[in-house]
Amino acid sequence: MYVCLCKAVTDKAIKQKVAEGVSTMRELKMCTGVGSQCGKCTCQAQQILHNELVRI
Numbered sequence: 001m002y003v004c005l006c007k008a009v010t011d012k013a014i015k016q017k018v019a020e021g022v023s024t025m026r027e028l029k030m031c032t033g034v035g036s037q038c039g040k041c042t043c044q045a046q047q048i049l050h051n052e053l054v055r056i
């Protein structure tokens, strides 16, 4: 599922980044571009990031 339409970032891509060591929204934004355009996806991206960090 697409989380960020502007940058075509999926939930899978976010989970993959967390598995690779990304642990903050800032890092996620830098490596995927998520939330860097309209910003509408920031909340959902943050939620997925948080859920993944709790899980691992």
Ligand code: FES
Pocket (backbone or CB within 6 Å): 003, 004, 005, 006, 007, 034, 035, 036, 037, 038, 039, 040, 041, 042
């Ligand atoms: Fe992610 Fe617009 S949907 S920046």
